[in-house]
Amino acid sequence: MPDQNQNRRRSHGWMGIHRGHQARPLEWLAEKFIFLVSLSAILMVLLIFLFVAREALPVFLGQTNTALVQKPIPPDDLDKHSPAELQAYLELSPAQFAKMEKSTLRTLLEVKVEAQDEIPENFRKDPDAQANTTEWKYLLHPHQWSGYDHPESIWQPVGQIKKFNIVPLLVGTLKVTLIGLLFAVPLAVGAAIYVSQLARPRVREIAKPTIELLSGIPSVVVGVFALLVMASVLQGIFHYQTRLNAFVAGIALGFAVIPVIFSIAEDALTSVPRAYTQGALALGASRWQTAWQIVLPAALPGVFAATVLGFGRAIGETMIVLMVCSASVMSWSVFDSARSITTTIAAEMAEAVNGGPHYRILFMLGALLFAATFISNMIGDFVIHRFKNKLEGKR
Amino acid sequence: MNAQTTNARTETRHFRAEKFDFWSFFFSGLTGMATLFILGILATILLNIVINGWSAISWHFVSTIPKKDFFDANTTGVLPMIVGTAFRVIVMTIFVIPVGVITAIYLTEYAANTSLNTRIIRAAVNNLAGVPSIVFGLFGLGFFINFVGKNMDRGISNFGPSLDNILQKYLHIHLHLSASDSSPVWGQPALIWASLTLAVMTLPVVIVATEESLKAIPTGLREASLALGATKLETILKIVLPQALPGIMTGGILAVSRAAGEVAPILFTGVAYYMASLPGHLSDQFMDLGYHIFVLATQSPNIEQTRPILYATVLVLLMLTFALNIVAILIRARVRKKLRAMG
Amino acid sequence: MAETLTPKLVPKEISAASAPTAAPFIEIEGVSLYYGASRALKNISVHLEEKVVTAFIGPSGCGKSTLLRCLNRMNDLIDGVRIEGSIKIGGHDIYAKDVDVIELRKRVGMVFQKSNPFPKSIYENVAYGLRLHGVKAKSDLDTRIEESLQQAALWEEVKDRLHSSALGLSGGQQQRLCIARAIAIKPEVILMDEPASALDPIATARIEDLILDLKKYFTIVIVTHNMQQAARISDHTAFFYIGELVEFASTTKIFTNPAQKRTEDYVSGRFG
Structure with a gap:
């Protein structure tokens, strides 16, 4: 008579070797190994979050300082300041700081003083030169920089006074993404309805994989096409000034997103039970009435999820926007240039000093992007999951 | 009636x-x-x-290592880019296939479908599939280069010489492990880090494709094997995996074709603007087709002159990814047909 | 382990089909089985004899297949299954803690309802089980494979194409291949879960002949839907109804003079 414990342990997993693992240590080891490896996906998500956030952390903690003119610490006052103060002043990591000898610190302080002396006179008087532009108020709110007549949001990470206002980037990202979605969603959903509900089987068999082939085109290639061909064609139609602008980038982005939305929406539409459609057709509804009044409402959560997942894909797309438009102008106009978050990271990481404020802020943007796509993916997956369960009659 | x-x-x-x-x-x-x-x-x-x-593609074009000024349509070539792309994709495959396949095996063969483990792993896989490629690039830079690579360099410079001594003394091998004292070897963009970053990115592709092919194998085969007294591992290795091989290959090919065209993840993890020679070591940087397209399209001094070679490079990349895609689709179609025939 | 197996496997002349009074080989005592909360088998006790064909009959959903799968613990594979009671085979409690399921399945072979040859060659199908259990030498493999294919009455049909795919065989041949595969590793018991239900009458007849042949060497438990089949091939019959064992007796008695009204109704075709 087996005891209860054994029974319970046996009751999950198909044929776990819960018994006799002493007799078969290899089998047992293999099972544990397979389990451990399978955790790698979880580990990777955690590591991505951890290491992107780690590099961005000093921005959140206010440990970065970009003030051009700082109150210098004279090398002779080395002992008067706490290690923490010195570390922040010299922009060193704790590990670096711990390894330094006093003489090295002294040299660094001297270098710093010399650097301060070399700042041109006209900057020294500028009030902005004393500002730490990585503070949140400079990152998020418009600021009246000296030489400007009114407060502005400016992203200008190079130069004597570095301006890190991320609002233009957010606006640019939203602008491009929304144009892309406005273009892609109607097309992709329309095509999904046609292919899944109205088209003849033969047409369906050809159209579906062909549209999905679009996702096989690398985004640099779409970028090249947008840059060389589409930009001119669109300019010819709409007669706007800047040839490369958010509009072109958005449409090109749409190309990249169409297969994603199409695939998920088509899947959702197809998974609406045939009993629904046949019921409607039996009542004398035409095919399009069935599609419009029965299938589409039933599949609406799936179509919504497709849009959300498409948004996640669009907001994270890099190369297309990078190639088509790049200037970071604060403007809501569709026909102005725009610079998205992804573009900014891709274009500027190479010139950012490893570990410097610019580098940290780029990582912070990356963390922001990660969070945005994480949330949109969660929502999309959740909606799809519920939709499928509902169709299968599960709770 | x-x-x-x-x-x-x-x-x-x-x-x-x-x-x-x-x-x-x-x-x-x-x-x-x-x-x-x-x-x-x-x-x-x-x-x-x-x-x-x-019209611009030629044998000379695909087989030439270009000089520093690769915008010149007459002398340029894309050999190092093809080699670099192939190299990084192959190294990626070596990492991603085992991990992806084993994860899929766990999900289909071991874990109960509704258990917490499975649900969390699935959620992680879904999320990984949705992470923007540029964030993978940041991850590669922050984790592989600035954390793993730098610590490897530190470890080698700390323990390398003594390890070298020991090896030399007892095994008569000299690895020159201390040579990296001055300049970083691993703590900088390199082929291995680009490949690993891409491996993380394509992990979901391999997992999903393998899972699909494992699920398509009839339970009857597993039962038959188990009823003959095979252990679970024997059943998986001898019956399940051979059957799933085409599906695994499809997953691998899809991952490769996805990775071959990606540029954003390798921007900071290993790609080079120009290199005079082909990459020969995992710690080398490399040139890349996709990145080269980007460079030709945006940084050319004369876009009209570069246009033919730009198109030719795009065509090379496209042929590569499309050929891979079509092979994957064909394999999948054959497997589906076979499965249907089996009933 | 080979030592423990051999004595039982020496083919000996079987005594005439005995009434269920001789020494039991498989002892099922008070077995109940639960899928989650629902109880699929209710307190079943039955003793099966060695080298005898026992048929489990009953309407679908009566638990006969479930009980069969308890005998080589294939139910372990299903989520949320819980078993109470004890099953002894040859005096060993197969649900005891120290039992190795792998070893058990080696001694208790199984043939499934739907023939499930591996997508390998005919030769490899039979060789698979043998290799698992340590038969490595080519000559040994060859003899054992020929032996079991002959026992399964398949040898004459396939000896010229041993290395072609098993999937090219007809349904009946595939099922006999599965039987050959099961007997190749010389189990003591063979469980058959409606082995002929998907076959045409001629193929079914061949399988039935084969079963009658095999009972000289093996203890056979067969689940069947087909009452004529049970009457033709089995020595003892157990009739199940909604998870309960209604009656267990010699086949002749069950089909001519059952003790229970429900059995009589079922075997005479009044329900089910």
Whole structure:
């Protein structure tokens, strides 16, 4: 008579070797190994979050300082300041700081003083030169920089006074993404309805994989096409000034997103039970009435999820926007240039000093992007999951 | 009875044909046009590239290592880019296939479908699939280069010399482990880090494809094997995996074709603007087709002159990824057919 | 382990089909089985004899297949299954803690309802089980494979194409291949879960002949839907109804003079 414990342990997993693992240590080891490896996906998500956030952390903690003119610490006052103060002043990591000898610190302080002396006179008087532009108020709110007549949001990470206002980037990202979605969603959903509900089987068999082939085109290639061909064609139609602008980038982005939305929406539409459609057709509804009044409402959560997942894909797309438009102008106009978050990271990481404020802020943007796509993916997956369960009659 | 039905049917047909259903026409037309438009875009992109690229592509072009000024259409070539792309993709495959396949095995063969483990792993896989490629690039830089690589360098410079001594003393091997004292070897962009970053990125592709092929294997085969007294591991290795091989290959090919065209993840993790020689070591940087396209398109001093070589490079990349995609689709179709034949 | 197996496997002349009074080989005592909360088998006790064909009959859903799968613990594979009671085979409690399921399945072979040859060659199908259990030498493999294919009455049909795919065989041949595969590793018991239900009458007849042949060497438990089949091939019959064992007796008695009204109704075709 087996005891209860054994029974319970046996009751999950198909044929776990819960018994006799002493007799078969290899089998047992293999099972544990397979389990451990399978955790790698979880580990990777955690590591991505951890290491992107780690590099961005000093921005959140206010440990970065970009003030051009700082109150210098004279090398002779080395002992008067706490290690923490010195570390922040010299922009060193704790590990670096711990390894330094006093003489090295002294040299660094001297270098710093010399650097301060070399700042041109006209900057020294500028009030902005004393500002730490990585503070949140400079990152998020418009600021009246000296030489400007009114407060502005400016992203200008190079130069004597570095301006890190991320609002233009957010606006640019939203602008491009929304144009892309406005273009892609109607097309992709329309095509999904046609292919899944109205088209003849033969047409369906050809159209579906062909549209999905679009996702096989690398985004640099779409970028090249947008840059060389589409930009001119669109300019010819709409007669706007800047040839490369958010509009072109958005449409090109749409190309990249169409297969994603199409695939998920088509899947959702197809998974609406045939009993629904046949019921409607039996009542004398035409095919399009069935599609419009029965299938589409039933599949609406799936179509919504497709849009959300498409948004996640669009907001994270890099190369297309990078190639088509790049200037970071604060403007809501569709026909102005725009610079998205992804573009900014891709274009500027190479010139950012490893570990410097610019580098940290780029990582912070990356963390922001990660969070945005994480949330949109969660929502999309959740909606799809519920939709499928509902169709299968599960709770 | 029979006559009546026939009658009713003809009547309906007659009725339908009489009344022109405007909305039906409009709606089908609209959605049909959306479909046509998308197919049109695809065709335009492909035709544009093939027509413009075909005239510029030549054997010389694919087999030449270019000089520093690779914008010159007459002397340039893309050999190092092809080699670099192939190299990084191969190294990626070596990492991603085992991990992806083992994860899929756990999900289909070991874990109960509703258990917490499975749900968390699935959620992680879904999320990984949705992470923007540029974030993978940041991850590669922050984790592989600045954390793993730098610590490897530190470890080698700390323990390398003594390890070297020991090896030399007892095994008579000299690895020159201390040579990296001055400049970083691993703590900088390198092929291995680009490949690993891509491996993390394509992990979901391999997992999903393998899972699909494992699920398609009839339970009867597993039961037959187990009933003969095979252990679970023996069943997986001897019965399940051989059957799933085409599916695993499809997953691998899809991952490769996805990775081959990606540029954002390798921007900070290993790609080089120009290198005079082919990459020969895992710690080397490399040139890359996709990145080269980006460079040609955006940094050329004279875009009109670079246009032919730009198109030719795009065509090379496209042929590579499309060939891989088509092979994957063919394998998948053959497997599906075989499965259907088996009932 | 080979030592423990051999004595039982020496083919000996079987005594005439005995009434269920001789020494039991498989002892099922008070077995109940639960799928989650629902109880699929209710307190079943039955003793099966060695080298005898026992048929489990009953309407679908009566638990006969479930009980069969308890005998080589294939139910372990299903989520949320819980078993109470004890099953002894040859005096060993197969649900005891120290039992190795792998070893058990080696001694208790199984043939499934739907023939499930591996997508390998005919030769490899039979060789698979043998290799698992340590037969490595080519000559040994060859003899054992020929032996079991002959026992399964398949040898004459396939000896010229041993290395072609098993999937090219007909349904009946595939099922006999599965039987050959099962007997190749010389189990003591063979469980058959409606082995002929998907076959045409001629193929079914061949399988039935084969079963009558095999009972000289093996203890056979067969689940069947087909009452004529049970009457033709089995020595003892157990009739199940909604998870309960209604009656267990010699086949002749069950089909001519059952003790229970429900059995009589079922075997005479009044329900089920």
